Amino acid sequence: MGHTHDHDHSLPAGGEAEQPVLDLSIPDSELSPAEVSRRGFLRSAGLLGAGTAAAATGAFAAPGVAMAHDHGPLGRSWAGRSRINTLLWLAGDHHIHTQHSSDAQYRVIDQVRHANAYGLDWMVITDHGSVAHAKIGVDKVNPDIVAARREIDDTLVFQGLEWNIPAAEHGTVFVHPGRNEVAVLKEFENTFDGTVKGAGDPTPANEALAISGINFLADAVTKRRVQDALFLANHPARKGIDSPHEIRGWRDANPRIAVGFEGAPGHQASGIAAPLGPGSGRGGYDNSPSAASFPQYPLESYRTWGGFDWMTATVGGLWDSLLAEGKPWWITANSDSHKVYLDNSKAGGGDFDTNGRYDDPVYAGSFASGNSDFWPGFYSRTHVGSADFTYASVMNGLRAGRVWVDHGGLIGGLDVRVRSAGSWVTLGDTLVVRRGAPVQLAVAIDLADGPNWAQFVPKLARVDVIRGAVTGPVKDRDVFAAPGTKVAKSFEVNQSTGRVTLTYDLGRADGPFYLRLRGTDGNRTAPGFLGAAVDPAGPAMDVLGSADPWTDLWFYTNPIWVVPNR
Amino acid sequence: MTVAGYDLGHRGTVEAEHWLASLLSAAEGSPVACTHLVHGPDPRVVVTISGGAPPVAPSSTEAAAAAVADHAAGLAGRAVLFPGVRSLTGILPVATLLSESAIDEVVVLGGPPCEPDSRIDTRDFVRPQYRDGRLVLMATPAPGGLIAPFEVPNPTPCCANH
Numbered sequence: 200m201g202h203t204h205d206h207d208h209s210l211p212a213g214g215e216a217e218q219p220v221l222d223l224s225i226p227d228s229e230l231s232p233a234e235v236s237r238r239g240f241l242r243s244a245g246l247l248g249a250g251t252a253a254a255a256t257g258a259f260a261a262p263g264v265a266m267a268h269d270h271g272p273l274g275r276s277w278a279g280r281s282r283i284n285t286l287l288w289l290a291g292d293h294h295i296h297t298q299h300s301s302d303a304q305y306r307v308i309d310q311v312r313h314a315n316a317y318g319l320d321w322m323v324i325t326d327h328g329s330v331a332h333a334k335i336g337v338d339k340v341n342p343d344i345v346a347a348r349r350e351i352d353d354t355l356v357f358q359g360l361e362w363n364i365p366a367a368e369h370g371t372v373f374v375h376p377g378r379n380e381v382a383v384l385k386e387f388e389n390t391f392d393g394t395v396k397g398a399g400d401p402t403p404a405n406e407a408l409a410i411s412g413i414n415f416l417a418d419a420v421t422k423r424r425v426q427d428a429l430f431l432a433n434h435p436a437r438k439g440i441d442s443p444h445e446i447r448g449w450r451d452a453n454p455r456i457a458v459g460f461e462g463a464p465g466h467q468a469s470g471i472a473a474p475l476g477p478g479s480g481r482g483g484y485d486n487s488p489s490a491a492s493f494p495q496y497p498l499e500s501y502r503t504w505g506g507f508d509w510m511t512a513t514v515g516g517l518w519d520s521l522l523a524e525g526k527p528w529w530i531t532a533n534s535d536s537h538k539v540y541l542d543n544s545k546a547g548g549g550d551f552d553t554n555g556r557y558d559d560p561v562y563a564g565s566f567a568s569g570n571s572d573f574w575p576g577f578y579s580r581t582h583v584g585s586a587d588f589t590y591a592s593v594m595n596g597l598r599a600g601r602v603w604v605d606h607g608g609l610i611g612g613l614d615v616r617v618r619s620a621g622s623w624v625t626l627g628d629t630l631v632v633r634r635g636a637p638v639q640l641a642v643a644i645d646l647a648d649g650p651n652w653a654q655f656v657p658k659l660a661r662v663d664v665i666r667g668a669v670t671g672p673v674k675d676r677d678v679f680a681a682p683g684t685k686v687a688k689s690f691e692v693n694q695s696t697g698r699v700t701l702t703y704d705l706g707r708a709d710g711p712f713y714l715r716l717r718g719t720d721g722n723r724t725a726p727g728f729l730g731a732a733v734d735p736a737g738p739a740m741d742v743l744g745s746a747d748p749w750t751d752l753w754f755y756t757n758p759i760w761v762v763p764n765r
Numbered sequence: 766m767t768v769a770g771y772d773l774g775h776r777g778t779v780e781a782e783h784w785l786a787s788l789l790s791a792a793e794g795s796p797v798a799c800t801h802l803v804h805g806p807d808p809r810v811v812v813t814i815s816g817g818a819p820p821v822a823p824s825s826t827e828a829a830a831a832a833v834a835d836h837a838a839g840l841a842g843r844a845v846l847f848p849g850v851r852s853l854t855g856i857l858p859v860a861t862l863l864s865e866s867a868i869d870e871v872v873v874l875g876g877p878p879c880e881p882d883s884r885i886d887t888r889d890f891v892r893p894q895y896r897d898g899r900l901v902l903m904a905t906p907a908p909g910g911l912i913a914p915f916e917v918p919n920p921t922p923c924c925a926n927h
Contacts, residue, residue: 402806472908480917487916489777490808498903498915499874725875740875743917745908 286584286601286625288612289593291321292575293359293371294433294465294533297343298557299326299336300361303537304546306559307343310536310575311351317576317652321355321583321593323373328363328392335555337385348376355590360384361433362412363393364449366405368441369433370460371533372416375426375590383419383428391415401491406445410452417453427594431531432460436500436509436517437484439492443517444676450521450528458598459528462511462518462755463606464503465535467578469571470746476540477571481506481746483535495677499728505719505738505753506606506746507532510679514665514727514734519681522713522758525669529597529627529757531581532604538570577652578748580605582613584626600627605754608651609720610659614643617759619708626757634763638705640664640714645698653749658695660721661736664688664703669711669760685733687714708763715758723751768815768836770829772803781810782845788819789846797867799842799895801832813842839898847900853891856911859883862902866891869899874915876906886911890918 295310296303307324314322324344326332337360344358358380359373372387374380389395391412398405416428432449435441441460449457463482470481479485482503488496504512511518511530521528538546543566547558573579584601585592596602603613603626616623617640619632632638647657667684690701705714719738727734738753775781778800785798796817803809811828813836823829835841844850849866859871860881868891873879886907891914893902907913 400806400808401804478908485917486920488802490802490804490810492802492804494802494804502875502905740905742875742906742908743913745906 286586286596287588287592288582289320289585289588289596290576290580290582291319291323291355291593292533292536292579292581293323293357293373293431293531294325294361294461294535295322295575296326296361296535296537297324297340298547298559299332299340299555300537301327301329301331301551304544304557304560305536307340307356308347308350309560311347311354311356313577314575315351315354317574319354319576319580320588321357321590322575323357323359323371325359325361325371325373327361327369328388328394330395331552331555332360333385333388333392333395337388338381339555341381355588355593357590358384360388362388362391362430363395363399364432364441365391365393365396365398365408365412366401366440367393367409367432367445368435368438371431371433372412372428374416374419374428375594377425379419379424383416383425387412387415387419399491401440401442406448409445410448413449413452413456416456420456427591428456429594429597430457431529433533433535434464434482434484434508435460436496437464437482438486439488439496439501442493442677443520443679446517446521446528447673447676450526454527455598458600459530460510461508461533462530462604463507463532463579465533465573465579466571467506467534467606467748468540468573470503470741470744470748471540472745472747475568477569478744479571480743481741481748482508483571484508484741485743493677495679497728499740502743503741503746504728505723505751506741506748507738507753507755509728511755512738513729514686514737515667515681515684515729517679519665519667519684520673520679522715523667523670523681523684524672525711525713525760525762526672527600527627529600529602530604530755531597531602532579532606532755533581534573534575534577534579536572536575538567539572539574540570541566541568542570543567578607580608600757602626603716603754603756605752607653607657607749607752608647609657609718609752609754610644611647611649612645613754613756615716615756615759616641617705617714617761619761624759626759629760629762631762631764632708635707635709636763638708638761640701640703640705642701642703642716643698644692644701644718646692646694646696648696651749655749656695657720657752659692659699659718661692662690662699662701662716662718664690664714664716666705666712666714669713669762680729686735686737689736692718705761708761711760711762713758713760716754716756718754720750720752766815766837768813768833769819769823770826770833770836771812771814771821772809772824772826772829772832773812775810775812776808778810778843781812785812785814785845788821789814789817795848796846797836797844797848798846799832799836799844801828801835801842803828803832835895839895839900842895844893844895844900847893850891853887854889856884856886859885859912862887862891867900868893868902870901871904871912872901873912874903874905876912879904879912884911886913888913888918890914890916892916
């Protein structure tokens with residue numbers, strides 16, 4: 200495709216996540232004495248406890264790597280592919296449907312061509328788990344994916360599926376390409392899909408089946424059936440059926456496989472006002488509690504807030520309660536593209552149940568104003584700090600939490616570092632510092648330097664630093680509040696081009712804490728769900744039938760932890 | 766007040782309301798009917814009815830008894846039928862909604878509190894909840910400067926593949 204890649208095989212400063220010291224499946228006896236010592240240190244710092252794998256590397260990495268920030272050979276996309284801290288920041292989407300889903304319509308190549316044109320470097324095809332998909336579709340989609348990989352060589356195309364998590368919502372499951380990619384996905388779907396197995400109800404047995412599914416994926420990697428596998432929960436608050444203890448259960452079952460959830464759901468055109476839009480809930484979030492939902496979730500959790508899921512958008516809320524445990528859990532933002540807003544095609548005919556897919560889409564002769572989705576890359580992006588442009592590197596970067604997300608191309612690039620005494624780490628990582636040492640946050644933001652896909656240049660108005668104490672594992676697994684977490688600092692952004700640099704003194708480290716960033720175009724804000732003292736100007740609850748996604752843009756980063764040693 | 770509870774395994778409120786509609790076409794008087802979510806491993810919806818004469822024998826399950834107690838005390842229950850519900854159609858001032866029906870209060874989520882002259886788009890679907898002996902309608906901002914009930918008439922179905 201005439202697009203060159205800057206193949207730099209040097210490892211990022213933070214190191215790859217699967218350093219053996221962090222991989223608890225590797226016993227101490229197989230580590231070097233230095234590694235055993237390092238693992239013990241992390242353990243005593245509370246960072247390598249039950250299930251913690253991905254967080255915690257950076258303080259041991261070589262400090263002071265010069266920032267090599269260039270936009271590289273862009274070639275095609277406004278998104279660009281910038282190298283920061285030796286990392287390639289690759290934009291992607293792990294939640295995309297095709298004609299192999301009963302409620303979608305596009306060919307694989309339709310989605311891949313659009314994703315590529317809109318600047319995505321990686322994408323995951325995730326058709327719904329179903330009887331027809333498990334039997335036919337999961338096989339039939341593969342040659343189309345393989346062909347798309349050949350035709351579009353500068354977007355990585357993973358095969359995955361959208362798992363009906365037993366007793367819960369949907370989730371993305373995907374694997375590294377390889378000889379067994381279909382076999383593993385097919386066996387997984389036939390054995391663990393909530394729809395295929397009739398395991399939707401919130402029973403203990405069904406919740407256990409979900410855990411078994413995660414363990415199956417881990418086993419498939421351990422046994423080298425596939426090189427890698429990941430699971431992320433999708434639209435977690437949409438129906439209120441992902442309880443906090445289930446989310447914790449997935450994470451703790453295997454944190455190498457279960458790495459996070461959608462901070463922002465897809466279907467972002469869904470709230471555009473009728474009659475020119477669907478006139479529904481942004482993100483497709485228009486539900487109310489049901490008998491299957493977690494009873495303690497408030498009504499507000501059933502709507503998006505500035506386009507983001509309530510679990511993520513609430514400062515001091517569910518996501519923060521997970522991070523305050525000191526355990527990794529990452530957010531993403533995806534299209535969930537089924538049928539694109541104002542597209543003029545429609546689903547082909549054919550018997551979906553018999554064929555495992557619809558016929559190819561056909562010209563509709565009209566514009567589908569009721570469609571709720573955008574093409575992959577058009578609006579939602581998940582930026583992953585990858586060591587290289589490879590399938591393995593993207594999966595490693597996701598697992599390590601080197602991830603930030605944005606809507607509408609709000610910013611062009613982001614370099615976040617927490618530093619102390621010459622060492623620094625970036626997103627997803629943990630800085631271990633001497634107790635009492637001063638710690639500083641340093642942020643460099645490349646403002647949007649070109650138009651987004653609504654043809655305007657977004658303007659960043661404000662950046663918030665959200666900070667919370669690490670309080671360790673929770674006794675009540677259904678807790679969804681982190682009372683100590685709040686917006687600690689806000690920066691008004693008063694320039695419209697170039698790079699913004701922000702520094703913020705985090706004080707002397709006397710206890711473990713984490714921080715994360717959030718930024719906004721400033722168009723629509725309100726006191727947060729937990730009040731103005733926690734979040735004075737957070738995202739507002741989206742209005743059903745009146746949510747223009749282009750005038751309410753946010754970016755969110757994943758966290759960085761700071762842990763003082765003895 | 767006699768309250769009857771029906772624990773018939775309805776999976777959701779839509780199914781429960783459908784059953785209720787078929788039942789009450791034959792009922793007399795002006796009944797108050799509520800749905801109650803039964804959480805847990807066997808999720809379902811219990812229906813309670815008071816003030817009518819339903820021609821079906823009530824259930825004697827634990828969930829039905831709990832729902833009946835909540836209904837009788839006005840502690841919980843999502844009201845499908847209540848005094849004045851039939852006049853709550855179209856767009857109304859909040860003051861009218863309060864005066865024409867048994868609803869005691871409108872609470873707005875995600876926006877400023879409403880005033881008596883705030884206009885509410887009922888969407889012909891008003892399902893207030895009993896709370897502490899009061900009938901409270903949860904509402905939220907809606908297009909055109911209106912407010913609307915939080916619960917929408919046709920949400921993306923629970924079984925939607927999206």
